Amino acid sequence: MSGALRIVLYEGPGAVPLAEEERFQTMAALLNGGFEVARTRVVDAAAQLVLGKFENGGPALPAAAQRRDISGLEPAQVVESARETRDQAGARKLEAWKPWFPVIDYDRCTNCMQCLTFCLFDVYGVDQQQKITVQNESNCKTDCPACSRVCPEVAILFPKYKNGPINGDVVKQEDVQREAMKVDISALLGGDLYGSLRSRQADARKRFSTERDESKALLERKRCLKELGKQLDIPDEVLMSLPSAEDISERAERAKAKLAQRQARSQTVKDTRPAPSDKEWGI
Amino acid sequence: MSETPRIVYCNCTYAKVVPPEVKGEVLRRLCASGAEFEAVADLCDLSARNDPALKRLAGGGPVKIAACFPRAVKWLFHAAQAPLPKEGVEILNMRERSADDVSRALLGGAP
Numbered sequence: 528m529s530g531a532l533r534i535v536l537y538e539g540p541g542a543v544p545l546a547e548e549e550r551f552q553t554m555a556a557l558l559n560g561g562f563e564v565a566r567t568r569v570v571d572a573a574a575q576l577v578l579g580k581f582e583n584g585g586p587a588l589p590a591a592a593q594r595r596d597i598s599g600l601e602p603a604q605v606v607e608s609a610r611e612t613r614d615q616a617g618a619r620k621l622e623a624w625k626p627w628f629p630v631i632d633y634d635r636c637t638n639c640m641q642c643l644t645f646c647l648f649d650v651y652g653v654d655q656q657q658k659i660t661v662q663n664e665s666n667c668k669t670d671c672p673a674c675s676r677v678c679p680e681v682a683i684l685f686p687k688y689k690n691g692p693i694n695g696d697v698v699k700q701e702d703v704q705r706e707a708m709k710v711d712i713s714a715l716l717g718g719d720l721y722g723s724l725r726s727r728q729a730d731a732r733k734r735f736s737t738e739r740d741e742s743k744a745l746l747e748r749k750r751c752l753k754e755l756g757k758q759l760d761i762p763d764e765v766l767m768s769l770p771s772a773e774d775i776s777e778r779a780e781r782a783k784a785k786l787a788q789r790q791a792r793s794q795t796v797k798d799t800r801p802a803p804s805d806k807e808w809g810i
Numbered sequence: 811m812s813e814t815p816r817i818v819y820c821n822c823t824y825a826k827v828v829p830p831e832v833k834g835e836v837l838r839r840l841c842a843s844g845a846e847f848e849a850v851a852d853l854c855d856l857s858a859r860n861d862p863a864l865k866r867l868a869g870g871g872p873v874k875i876a877a878c879f880p881r882a883v884k885w886l887f888h889a890a891q892a893p894l895p896k897e898g899v900e901i902l903n904m905r906e907r908s909a910d911d912v913s914r915a916l917l918g919g920a921p
Binding site for chain 1: 825850856
């Protein structure tokens with residue numbers, strides 16, 4: 528994967544320093560445009576675009592770097608110039624995706640796999656050492672921190688979440704106790720999550736059969752989902768995209784089987800078979 | 811003689827979790843100072859993309875990072891296979907600390 532374009536705002540020998548306000552406005556515009564930029568007096572070998580108000584030929588540049596004199600340019604024009612260079616250089620483009628994904632605190636993680644079992648969107652996987660890892664960041668549903676709530680060790684962070692300790696704030700003893708209470712989803716929902724959804728669906732089916740009132744059932748589903756969303760702080764969008772109860776049940780069984788398989792393998796010290804591939808795990 | 815720490819500033823461009831007045835003021839003071847620094851649009855984005863820039867930022871000696879919670883920053887780097895060194899790293903939390911405080915810490919008391 529190509530990296531982001533490396534921009535250097537050069538103010539060393541061979542360039543006139545920018546005025547303070549101009550420097551701030553230019554830096555802010557580039558950052559808000561999603562660019563990485565270094566203010567330096569030396570052009571390093573990694574520079575790809577060197578911006579500055581050059582004089583006397585400016586500094587020597589690495590072979591791959593481009594120079595752009597920004598004298599007289601407004602910040603927006605500097606950003607446009609950076610975009611052109613980025614496209615020419617084939618550097619990574621910005622995407623609309625808000626970088627929302629779980630980050631694992633391995634100082635706390637016990638590799639219990641609850642997150643892998645819980646997540647409906649295949650965000651988690653295991654590495655060659657059978658250690659839990661985040662494999663598909665972009666599958667994560669924006670603003671949904673649900674998996675962090677089932678982690679018994681408060682080991683899953685969402686740095687852009689509003690509250691601690693999910694946002695990375697220090698984990699306090701009361702956080703651990705609170706999360707421990709939630710480990711058993713039963714305590715939260717009066718049954719395990721999947722069971723709860725299945726039961727609610729079964730109830731809805733009963734009503735269908737006796738009352739044939741679809742609108743009432745839909746209202747019930749919406750009410751339950753809203754309640755669930757409120758308790759776990761799950762966005763509506765995620766709740767509405769939940770698979771059917773059957774799908775969830777099948778997935779849970781599959782995950783349990785994989786975990787049992789993993790545990791059986793790890794308990795056999797003589798087992799010299801190679802670790803299963805991602806395909807074998809089905810993740 | 812000890813090495814002068816590098817300065818890394820995260821703009822948290824893709825979310826509003828860092829108070830804009832804090833991050834804006836910190837950037838303004840960095841720009842007003844004579845200091846050289848690296849500014850990134852969003853550390854989360856770099857981490858999610860495994861951007862090689864994180865390896866460069868994590869390597870190269872002592873560093874002060876103005877971003878968010880230290881635990882989050884530490885594991886964001888780790889997630890991108892660019893772990894921060896155990897020594898010589900100071901993470902300044904712009905979500906909780908004031909612009910004055912962060913700027914002073916970044917610029918060694920001379921913002």
